[in-house]
Amino acid sequence: MNKMKIAVLGAGGLGKACLRVAKEKKGVKIVAICDSRGFLYSERGIDVKDINRLHASNDPIGEIVKLKDKIGGIFVALPNLPNEFIPSVVRRFIKAGYKGVFSDALKRTRAVKLMKRLDAGLKRNKSVYITGCGATPGLLSAAAVLAAQSFIKVLDVNIWWGVGISNWDEYRATIREDIAHLPGYTVSKAKKMTDSQVERLLDKRDGKLELHEMEHADDILLKDVGVVDSLNKVSVGGIMDTRCAKKPVSTTMTLTGITFDGKKSSHRFILGDETSMAANVIGPALGYMKRAVWLKEHSIYGMFGSTEFMPMVVR
Numbered sequence: 001m002n003k004m005k006i007a008v009l010g011a012g013g014l015g016k017a018c019l020r021v022a023k024e025k026k027g028v029k030i031v032a033i034c035d036s037r038g039f040l041y042s043e044r045g046i047d048v049k050d051i052n053r054l055h056a057s058n059d060p061i062g063e064i065v066k067l068k069d070k071i072g073g074i075f076v077a078l079p080n081l082p083n084e085f086i087p088s089v090v091r092r093f094i095k096a097g098y099k100g101v102f103s104d105a106l107k108r109t110r111a112v113k114l115m116k117r118l119d120a121g122l123k124r125n126k127s128v129y130i131t132g133c134g135a136t137p138g139l140l141s142a143a144a145v146l147a148a149q150s151f152i153k154v155l156d157v158n159i160w161w162g163v164g165i166s167n168w169d170e171y172r173a174t175i176r177e178d179i180a181h182l183p184g185y186t187v188s189k190a191k192k193m194t195d196s197q198v199e200r201l202l203d204k205r206d207g208k209l210e211l212h213e214m215e216h217a218d219d220i221l222l223k224d225v226g227v228v229d230s231l232n233k234v235s236v237g238g239i240m241d242t243r244c245a246k247k248p249v250s251t252t253m254t255l256t257g258i259t260f261d262g263k264k265s266s267h268r269f270i271l272g273d274e275t276s277m278a279a280n281v282i283g284p285a286l287g288y289m290k291r292a293v294w295l296k297e298h299s300i301y302g303m304f305g306s307t308e309f310m311p312m313v314v315r
């Protein structure tokens with residue numbers, strides 16, 4: 001497999017982290033990136049410090065669409081507020097006839113349902129898209145697929161995550177999307193909040209958001225591959241500390257099931273506390289992108305959920 005030449009849509013917390021991870025890997029080179037105000041293309045590869053010299057544009061995504069023949073993979077690190085936003089961006093690439101692959105770190109169940117509608121267009125272009133390739137869904141839901149193998153029946157999957165960041169400003173979309181899960185909030189309400197309203201909300205909670213019963217696509221992605229038989233057997237929640245980079249709690253995925261000989265037991269996958277959200281999102285997103293390239297090379301095209309395949313490893 002040749003070095004993947006990729007474009008990153010979004011130059012916020014995850015977009016920048018992707019540049020830093022790619023720098024450590026020989027198998028991938030980021031040749032294009034954009035944010036809401038500008039874009040950059042460089043055949044030689046883009047470094048984090050280059051973020052300051054994006055070319056201003058009214059339609060930065062449109063500029064990346066124009067580069068479609070120079071790009072083999074796209075990592076979508078855009079906010080998904082509203083749920084239709086990322087599907088609408090992908091539709092632009094499909095319409096332009098882009099033939100490369102995609103991965104994203106989409107989170108919401110409803111957003112993943114919308115992504116599935118893009119299957120026919122991707123197939124027409126001989127393109128591959130793997131969705132839900134972050135930490136949850138992504139790394140943790142992949143671990144659940146593995147864990148399920150020991151059991152005849154899976155009773156439930158419980159994901160409880162801890163994330164610590166030193167400033168909410170580093171991951172604005174992530175924080176807004178988390179706020180949308182609080183009781184009394186919705187995706188559209190969170191999108192409309194001004195920065196000072198977000199700050200006030202965080203102030204009232206000492207910078208912490210504790211979230212339960214999140215609408216996370218781990219449920220649909222695990223149901224699609226038969227790990228659970230109904231969406232309500234998967235629960236996702238966690239604690240986000242926006243004022244301290246140390247994780248407030250360890251991140252765990254616990255799958256409970258019944259074995260063939262009638263034993264009830266649980267497998268637990270625990271992320272190392274030192275691993276950041278960015279490390280646990282970007283690694284899988286690139287690993288799944290490499291899998292998408294592999295699928296394309298094997299003439300398998302269309303829209304897939306991350307639980308359908310193991311991620312590969314980008315060296």
Ligand code: NAD
Pocket residue numbers: 009010011012013014015034035036037060061077078079080105106107132133134135136137138170171172173174175177277281
């Ligand atoms: P961010 O707010 O830090 O960055 C978003 C970037 O997108 C910014 O650079 C912004 O300028 C750019 N952008 C916004 N609108 C744009 C447009 N119309 N055209 C071009 N660029 C545009 O976001 P983040 O915290 O890095 O999160 C990115 C996404 O990753 C979010 O949707 C978040 O939910 C998701 N995420 C997933 C996981 C997971 O485990 N699955 C974890 C963390 C974040």
